[in-house]
Amino acid sequence: VDISAAERVPGVHAVVHAGNVTQHPFGYGLDNIPLKTEKVRCVGDEVAAVAAETEDAAEAALDAIEVVYEPLPAVYDPFAALEADAPRVHEDNVSMRWDFEHGELAEAESRAAVVVEGMYSSPLSAPGSIETHTCLASFDADGHLTVWTGVHMVFMYRKALADALGLDWKRITVVQPPIGGSFGGKIDIDPIDFITVLLARRARRPVRISFTREEEFTGSRVRQPMHIKLRTGADAEGNILFRDADIVSDNGAYNAWGSHALLVVMQTISSLYRLQAARMRSRVVYTNKMYGGSVRGFGNPEATFAVESQTDEVAQALGMDPIELRLRNANQPGDVTPQGMRITSCGLTECLETVRRESGWGRELPAGRALGAACFIHVGGGARIYPSDGCGTLVKVDEAGAVTVISGASELGQGSETVIAMIAAEEMGVPLEAVSVRNSDTDIKPWDVGAHASRTTFVAGNSARLAAREIREKLLETAAEVLEAAPEDLVIEDGLISVRGVPERALSYERVVRRRLLRQGGNTLTADAFYDPPTEPQDARYLGNISAAYGFGAHVAEVEVDVETGLVQVLSLWTAHDVGRAINPLGVEGQIAGGAVMGLGLALTEELRLTPEGALMLPSPREYGMLTALGVPPIHINLVETIDPEGPFGAKGVGEAGVIPVAAAVANAVARATGMRPRSYPMAPWKVLEWLEEARKPAGRA
Secondary structure, X not given: OEXXXXXXXXXXXXXXXXXXXXXXXXXXXXXXXXXXXXXXXXXXXXOEEEEEOOHHHHHHHHXXXXXXXXXXXXXXXXXXXXOOOOOOOXXXXXXXXXXXXXXXXHHHHHOOOEEEEEEEEOOOEOOOOOOOOEEEEEEOXXXXXXXXXXXXXXXXXXXXXXXXXXXXXXXXXXXXXXXXXXXXXXXXXXXXXXXXXXXXXXXXXXXXXXXXXXXXXXXXXXXXXXXXXXXXXXXXXXXXXXXXXEEEEEEEOOOOHHHHOHHHHHXXXXXXXXXXXXXXXXXXXXXXXXXXXXXXXXXXXXXXHHHHHHHHHHHHHHXXXXXXHHHHHOOOOOOEOOOOOEOOOOOHHHHXXXXXXXXXXXXXXXXXXXXXXXXXXXEOOOOOOOOOOOEEXXXXXXXXXXXXXXXXXXXXXXOHHHHHHHHHHHHHOOOHHHEEEEOOOOOOOOOEOOOOOOOHHHHHHHXXXXXXXXXXXXXXXXXXXXXXXXXXXXXXXXXXXXXXXXEEEEEEHHHHHHHHHOOOOOOOEEEEEXXXXXXXXXXXXXXXXXXXXXXXXXXXEEEEEOOOOOOEEXXXXXXXXXXXXXXXXXXXXXXXXXXXXXXXXXXXXXXXXXXXXXOEOOOOHHHHOOOOHHHOOOEEEEEEOOOOOOOHHHOOOOOOHXXXXXXXXXXXXXXXXXXXXXXXXXXXXXXXXXXXXXXXXXXXXX
């Protein structure tokens, strides 16, 4: 790498590459490095970077950098990468293995009246948030680093920056501005973050990097492809006895969050419906592709596509109605799954009955049209994948009565600040308009593990409720002095504190705040709380109650298939979700609708297609196949409230749920409409035509 000409370009203040910076490996297994040293493994790998006063100067300097590459053999197919003579992406092309076994599988299979099997595949796809990756870094005169970034996990991000760049993490402040969406694409710390800091340190002035839309597709994390070979057995009465899965996850060139998506795949294969035995053998395989992140659903849309496609195949083999089969095997409150997941609240049966009723399941439809159903299970009360799954909250009430909540939670556009404000106001008994939530920086906000696993409402909400409860107790304590009553005899409603049963003996909470503060020996009205859910990490056998609650739901899709063109149209989608309690019903409906639209894109159109050299073909939203509003059918949302005993006011997380069962429901509807079983998605017209043609061939030729 020769940067000498680039450094001479007018307006250039810094040029960095592996040869002139201090950097250390990062990522799971420490298999990645910000600026690549001797080898690049995929299109999008970062080799050198420039900071300049203008974009034109930066582009000119990039063009002036000379890099000599020696072409190496590449491998883009994960099955080819498993061959003994395959090119080595790293020392071993198998990055990780995730294996699980429960029960006597052979014994369960011996009792099966039907056993169905098949291979189910998902594509390379993108999160596609409206705001691209942006990072701004600045060192002050004392060497203190401040970074503005859209990452989910600011405290872990701060530590990762320090470790990879040799910095003191006590001298790093991370500011998390309002984020224009992520869908998991910004959960990882990425090379863009490290490189922005390296440039700022070398330029000795603030530096910002923002991806273009094309760079967002190429340079950020993706949803990695998965290939799931699955077998399911059931007895003659329709009881599902076992599942047996062999999975290959196409990891891409490095380990990011996506390498751990098999954790969720395992949960769906082992724990959706009541099983007696389950086995899973899986490999995370390196290939020379963009690498996978924690995209919304985190492996569950892929797993649910396989499991729920095969559930329909089992029903067909038994001659049973697909919803009746699901109802017979539905999870119930009090169940403990093969992985030790303890189910508290569970509305799966109600969800199935709701979509069956609302969709008119069983009604006669014209040729080429059909209904398809699919269910899901997903964590709804955090996920203990780190030693702590907790979140901190600070609450302050000033002398005017303004309530400020400083939460460790991350607002990604999902509406978490509104929910946290509602929980705090409800617990304190004050008007919602009196409460504001501040998402500050790492110097001020309390610790939180970050936004993932649909955990924010449950974990941050419980934390806010605990802190608000302490404020309420202090208000009652002071009000009791004025009203000459015991604190336990007082009530707070809409900001008014009164004696129970004697409403005329009352005063406003604002007066109580001032009474507590503005007197000799007074004190401020503050509280802090930290909530860590009552969960446990999974052990070496992948056993453990990883979440404090689990979300369930069912979707029914009505599709029409044109067998002449292969076009699949979704005419309507009915959804029912067990949400525990909807704290903000409109926000919950928005999350489910948004997830459903994302799921429809996965089912029908979205795919990152590669050239033979591993580059993206036309990296843009249009060519990728991202749905627009014109492509979205009516989505009917039904909320099933089961009031979870551990959730804040009974709530459970729903952020990822809407996307999970859509592709499976659409595939099941297509199969019922055509007699042809889709075994991958997206179900694009040219693929459907090919599958229909294959299905028409005689059995010996197919």
